[in-house]
Amino acid sequence: MKLHFIAIGGSAMHNLALALRHKGYEITGSDDVIFEPSKSRLADKGLLPETFGWYPEKIHKELDAVILGMHAKPDNPELLRAQELGVTIYSYPEFLYEQSKDKTRVVIGGSHGKTTITSMILHVLNYHNMDVDYMVGAQLHGFNRMVHLTEDNDFIVLEGDEYLSSPIDRRPKFHLYKPNIALLSGIAWDHINVFPTFENYIEQFRIFVDSIVKGGSITYNIEDEEVKKVVE
Template sequence: MTQTALQNIHLIAIGGSIMHNLALALHQKGLNITGSDDEIFEPAQSRLKKENLLPAQEGWFPEKITSSLDAVIVGMHARADNPELLKAQELGLPVYSFPEFIYEQSRNKQRVVIGGSHGKTSITSIIMHVLKHHNRLFDYAVGAQLEGFDNMVKLTEDAPIIIIEGDEYLSSPIQRVPKFHLYHHHIGVISGISWDHINVFPDPDTYRKQFRIFTDMTPKAGVIIYNQDDEQVMRVCVPRNPDVKFIGYSAHEHEVYNGVTYLTTKKENIPLQIFGEHNLQNISAAKEVCKQLGIKAQGFYEALTTFKGAARRLELLGSQGSVRVYKDFAHAPSKVMATTQAIKEQFPERKLVACLELHTFSSLNKDFLPQYQNALDAADMPIVYFNPKTLEHKRMPALAAADITAAFDNEKIQVFTDSQTLADYLKSLRWENQNLLLMSSGTYNNMDLGELATAILS
């Protein structure tokens, strides 16, 4: 399948975070794009509407699937018995998962795939920022909105490289293999391995095996760049294939001065707008990738000084005097621990209020909860919030505050189950010389975090 052979494409589950960005990217190439979904939230709704791609009504409509379509792309949000998917299969139309389609569109490009339980969005973002700074031509697919990039997906005819954030979650309801197995990388990165997605990978060994498969898929003359400070990664990235180049990395040398992190290099100290041990590892990973793509250290550091981070990754909501409010996408245990430690180490003289929303299937699972042991220990005031309705929606057994205190192994933890009560409590605290960190892959039951930050800082 060539890019130019396609003209009419339908997306099942067009409202998804990455799927609606793919729809926008293909529409901007001049292709005829249609789609369906049974729920579409912001910002996808407004962005699709602006380009006249928003479905007239929510739901699934098999009549939209006709023999005039050149391809159907199905998102993970759809089910295997989706009526539009069944109609496409009945008509014998080409049906692709998101990663399959990206691979087909990049067969003739050098494919760089960044995998790992954590850090992959940030590493991908840094690489993209550096390449753009140096006016390099490249395509991409990344899981967060980045400053300077209109979409999270770009597919062109002429870019020789594509940078892909390689998610280990399943590809589609009919193709239950990890996304990052389907991109067929030339350069692969493994940033860290920490058991996640318990609903798909029932134990740590099964989860870790997916990264071993990814490593073993590296072709001759390919490259694997791996975090040599991560014990689980080291179990996977054993250089068993002499035809593959293995490059290990560690956190970049640095120092912190007056709340600013500086990279220490042979020539000078480089000030950063991001911080934290995990980000210093991410920087080293991105630097090794950029080196493989022909960008030398000096050019990398030059671009890095203007990198502000990816959206929702240690994002500063506001600051006033000795108070800062951050939000972060952290939800897996390793991410929660890394982010909490990062802020405490960056501002050691300030108290830290760290608030985590349990929102994912794994994080709300009683069998998985013990993975969070000590994850919030760096916080002076650790808080955990969950919405009982989320458990009901996911058809999971109820959780008690005692379950959470025991799992985190932290007697200081306060547990909230009502978002308004939590917001009122945070606003009531004395905020001199304290930072607030809000972590979640959810929305705290649609809490206005910007308004909360404003109230705290005022």
Template sequence: MRIHFIAIGGSAMHNLAIALQKKGFNVTGSDDYIFEPSKSRLDKYGILPKSLGWDESNVTSELDAVILGMHAFPDNPELLKAKALGIKVYSYPEYVYEQSKEKLRVVIGGSHGKTTITSMILHVLDFYSKDFDYLVGAQLEGFDTMVKITDSAPVIIIEGDEYLASPIDRRPKFHLYKANIAVISGIAWDHINVFPTFANYAEQFSIFIDTIEPNGKLIYCELDKIVDDLVKSTTASVEKIPYRIPKHEVRDGITYLIPQETALRIFGDHNLMNLNAARLVCAQLGLHENEFDQAIKSFKGAAKRLELLSSEGDTNVYKDFAHSPSKLTATIEAVKLQYPNRKLIACIELHTFSSLNKEFLQQYEYTMDKADIAIVYIDEQTFLHKKIIPYAESDVQLAFKNDKLLFFNKSEKLEEYLLGLNFNKSNLLLMSSGNFSGMDLIELARKLKI
């Protein structure tokens, strides 16, 4: 098979390209920008484009298919050439389905927890040396790539994103996988540039349920009222399997599942709910609850999800992917409940389209109230780049309904403030789907006064 990737540098795109190349396909690709780690990883596998930019000559009638990434535009010259030649054009989720339609497909959907649930399932299956394919939204320890597609594996575990499939396919990705076993972890409005109302956003999950194969399984969080109501109202021919927080105890900063007394490396109600979702999926794949618990003991967490950057004495520093209101609330509550006797300094960087929208910003009200010191950071360059009128501190305080909240728009000022605090018996939680303007968080953690 000869496959050409338009916009090969994307996170999922370059991983799919590598997976197909490892499967024996002849893979080529193009992009106008390729950043690390995509660049080095494509180079390692011999499929890094020789030059940047789009070139119609990359697309010939010898190609079997073209896979189109979200980064490209509908008028991309390579895309137009492929259409003119009648070459089949796929989005990457569409092609993942094409490669897995004879397999058992497990699709993890939800506004939050997708990556962690998927990672837990992969960890457990790998622990028992099961043969499986996967697509996950983060680089996991012990896994070479974020996508694996083979001919031999009977099952594929897919993190099902609700964002759009491609510039010319406006369906959410998770609608295209046609799950045999589906998970919905929760529903909280996001991606307002695509789904302008909450009703429109929630509707996508209703459609997702309808895409489950007849007599398939739907594993869902019954503690999320929106999800629970949605599942109860569906007429889809699926078996409904609810989950909630498992019984547990927190002792000396360690969470134990009870009555088994299984010590975990993760913590927080949201992660425990994720664990139960993963446990139910693994049960459907033939693993007993005791087998799951034995394997999950060694699970350290998905990358950037309550990732421990530093631990010294009574001070921990965490990095977390949280950026939406629901994720922010869950992460702050998790750290505060795990360490009730420590002060919590929580800082979130806002930089996504949704979080910088002044109307959507109101969704953050009260989300940081459980932090002892609450900080919001927005790089002033982000306002300029997105052509948004900059917020004042009072705007952010009003939206968060927190007049004690601190606001910074320069990374050096934020770093100066944090380094001036005493972190004895305190935890620092740094939350963002970005990178805090390139701030070295490991070095910051090392310099804190403890």
């Protein structure tokens, strides 16, 4: 599979690129600036762009898809070229769902504590030698990447972020994962620049709960009154 990453240098984006390269996909990417440790990690796998900037000529019809990062703008030249050619464009969470739609998806949501809870789950599974796919929002001790994707694993554990999916997709990331098993840790108004009222912010969690697949389950913090209102 041939994929091009627009804004490959981001923390989440470069980890997804590394995971897919490890899986055997053909990966290219662009960015106008890439900082450490992303820069060295991409270079180590031959994925660091030769020059920084946006190059529409990197977008062609032989690509299976483009993955668009939040750092890019809606008028990004590579994005415009992909739209012009009709190349499939995924946001980061959309592509994670595509990679996991035939797996059991465990999604950890909440305003705070998502990374900690996801990390605890992964460390326990790792201790018991249980291999699962995953995406977590921090580099964990004992794990090579923040993203791990396989063809064989039946489960994937996803940190469910409520921030926007991409510059052209204003849906929160965790709306796209369609969990079989969900966890909700707590709700406290965050990302005020995107969700201007508390009610608007709360609504995103209602949508998340409603996105749980038929027959799925949710574990939640009964000590958080806002969580109880959303779930119960």
